[in-house]
Amino acid sequence: MIATLRYVLLTAVKDRLFGVLFLLVLAALLLAAFLGDAALAEGRALSLAYAGASGRAILVLGLVVFIAFHVRRLQETREIEAILARPLSREAFVLGYAGGFAAVAVLLVVPVVAGVGLALSPPAAGLAAWGASLLLESLLVVALALFCALTLTSAVAATLAALGFYVLGRMMAFFADIAEKGVGGAGDLGALTPLAEAVVTALFMLMPRLDLFAPGAWLVHGADWSAAAPVAAQALIYVPLLLLAAMIDLRRKRF
Amino acid sequence: MPRLIALFLLVLAAQGAFWVWTREARVEAALVPPPPSERAVAALAFGDAQFLYRALTLRLQNMGDGGGRFPPLRDYDYGRLAGWFRRIEALDHGADFLPAVAGHYYGASPEPDQVRRMVTFLRAHAARDPARKWRWLAHAVYLARHRVGDLDLALAAAHELAALEVPDLPMWTRQMPAFVLSAAGEAEAARDLMAALLASTPDLSREEAAYMRDFIARMDNQAM
Numbered sequence: 001m002i003a004t005l006r007y008v009l010l011t012a013v014k015d016r017l018f019g020v021l022f023l024l025v026l027a028a029l030l031l032a033a034f035l036g037d038a039a040l041a042e043g044r045a046l047s048l049a050y051a052g053a054s055g056r057a058i059l060v061l062g063l064v065v066f067i068a069f070h071v072r073r074l075q076e077t078r079e080i081e082a083i084l085a086r087p088l089s090r091e092a093f094v095l096g097y098a099g100g101f102a103a104v105a106v107l108l109v110v111p112v113v114a115g116v117g118l119a120l121s122p123p124a125a126g127l128a129a130w131g132a133s134l135l136l137e138s139l140l141v142v143a144l145a146l147f148c149a150l151t152l153t154s155a156v157a158a159t160l161a162a163l164g165f166y167v168l169g170r171m172m173a174f175f176a177d178i179a180e181k182g183v184g185g186a187g188d189l190g191a192l193t194p195l196a197e198a199v200v201t202a203l204f205m206l207m208p209r210l211d212l213f214a215p216g217a218w219l220v221h222g223a224d225w226s227a228a229a230p231v232a233a234q235a236l237i238y239v240p241l242l243l244l245a246a247m248i249d250l251r252r253k254r255f
Numbered sequence: 256m257p258r259l260i261a262l263f264l265l266v267l268a269a270q271g272a273f274w275v276w277t278r279e280a281r282v283e284a285a286l287v288p289p290p291p292s293e294r295a296v297a298a299l300a301f302g303d304a305q306f307l308y309r310a311l312t313l314r315l316q317n318m319g320d321g322g323g324r325f326p327p328l329r330d331y332d333y334g335r336l337a338g339w340f341r342r343i344e345a346l347d348h349g350a351d352f353l354p355a356v357a358g359h360y361y362g363a364s365p366e367p368d369q370v371r372r373m374v375t376f377l378r379a380h381a382a383r384d385p386a387r388k389w390r391w392l393a394h395a396v397y398l399a400r401h402r403v404g405d406l407d408l409a410l411a412a413a414h415e416l417a418a419l420e421v422p423d424l425p426m427w428t429r430q431m432p433a434f435v436l437s438a439a440g441e442a443e444a445a446r447d448l449m450a451a452l453l454a455s456t457p458d459l460s461r462e463e464a465a466y467m468r469d470f471i472a473r474m475d476n477q478a479m
Contacts, residue, residue, distance in 0.1 A: 038313070040360060042352040171301060177293075211301065212302065213302065221349060
C-alpha cells in the first residue's frame with residue numbers, strides 16, 4: 001500500500017502534475033483578480049466565484065487526465081500484470097491505487113483552497129466548507145477516473161468518458177428540473193416524450209449529484225451547513241460504488 | 256505529381272469560389288441577444304449558480320461593447336435586458352452586482368422609457384428583501400425623479416420606501432415622499448407629510464427635528 005502510494009506520488013511529480021496545476025491555479029487566480037477589478041460592483045465576490053469555479057475545473061481535468069494516462073501506462077508496460085502476479089488481490093490493487101490517487105487529490109486540493117483563501121480572503125467558514133466539499137468532489141472524481149481507466153482500453157476514451165460523466169453529474173439540476181416538470185418547454189417530442197422523461201428520470205436516479213458539491217456561493221456568502229450533509233452522503237455512497245464497479249470489472253479481466 | 260498539383264489548384268479554385276459566394280455573409284450578433292430560458296440557465300450553471308450569476312452579470316455589464324464598437328445605450332433593447340435581469344436575479348437575489356449594473360449603468364440611458372424599465376426592476380428587486388435591499392428602492396426614486404423626470408413614478412417609489420417596515424432605516428427614507436412632493440410643487444402636501452412625520456416620531460435628534468421644522472417653514476412660505 002505504502003509502496004503504491006509512493007509510486008503514484010513519484011509518477012505525479014515526474015509527470016509535472018503538481019507544478020503544472022499550481023501554475024494553472026495561479027494563472028486562474030490572477031485572471032479572477034483581473035476580472036474582479038473590471039466589475040462595476042462586488043469585485044471580490046466575482047473574483048471568488050471565478051477562482052472557485054476555475055480552480056475546480058483545473059483540478060478535475062488534471063486528476064482525470066493523470067489517472068487515465070497513468071493506468072494506461074501500467075497496462076502498456078504490462079506492469080499491472082506484474083503487480084497482480086504477486087500475492088495481492090485485485091480488490092487490494094484497486095484500493096491501493098485509489099488511495100494513491102486520493103493522496104494526489106489531497107495534495108492538489110490544499111494549494112487550490114489555500115490560494116483562494118490567501119488571495120481573496122473569503123469568509124473562513126465558507127472557505128472551510130467549500131474546501132471540504134471540493135476534497136470530497138475530487139475523491140469522487142478519482143474513483144470515477146480510476147473506474148473508467150480500468151474499464152476502457154484507451155486513455156483518450158477513459159478521459160472523455162470520465163469528463164462526460166462528470167459534466168452530466170454537474171448538470172443534474174437541469175435533469176432534476178426535467179424529471180420534476182416533464183420535458184415541457186424543451187419542444188414537442190410527440191410519442192417520444194414519455195420515453196425521454198423516463199430516460200431523464202433514470203439518469204437523475206443513477207447519476208451522482210455533483211451539482212451539489214463546492215458551490216461558489218459558500219465562498220461569497222459563507223457556508224450553508226444544511227447543504228453539507230447531502231454532499232457528504234453522496235460522496236460516501238458514490239465513491240465505494242465506483243470502486244466496487246472497478247473491482248468487479250477487474251475480476252472479470254484476464255491478463 | 257502534375258495530377259496532384261492540378262487537383263490542388265482545382266481545390267484552391269473551389270476555395271476562391273466559396274469566398275465569392277460567402278464574402279457578404281456576416282455574423283450579425285444582436286446587441287442584446289434574447290435572454291436564456293430558465294432551463295438553459297439550469298444547464299449552464301453546472302451546479303454553480305454563484306459562478307453563473309457573476310459571469311452573466313459581467314456579460315450584461317459589457318454586453319454590446321467589443322469588436323471596436325461601443326454603441327450608445329439608447330440602441331439597446333431594454334425589453335430583452337429586463338428579461339436578462341429577471342433570469343440572472345433568480346441565481347442570487349442577495350447579491351448587489353446585478354442591481355448595480357441596472358441602476359448605475361443601464362439606468363444612465365438618456366431615454367426615459369428605458370430608465371423606467373430599470374426603475375421597475377429595482378423596485379421589484381428591493382421588494383423581495385426590503386431589509387437588505389431598501390437602498391435600491393432609494394436609487395429607483397433618484398432615477399425616476401432626476402433621470403426620467405417622472406415625479407408620479409418617483410412618488411410611488413418614495414411611498415414604497417417610506418412604508419417599509421424595516422427597523423433602523425435612516426430618517427430620510429421616511430421623508431422621501433415629502434421631498435418628491437416638494438419637487439413636484441406640492442408644497443402643502445409636503446409640509447403636511449413632514450409635519451405628520453415630526454409629530455409621530457418621538458426620538459428624533461435635535462438636529463433632525465430642527466431640519467424638519469425648517470423644511471415645514473419653507474413649504475409654508477412656498478404654499479403662501
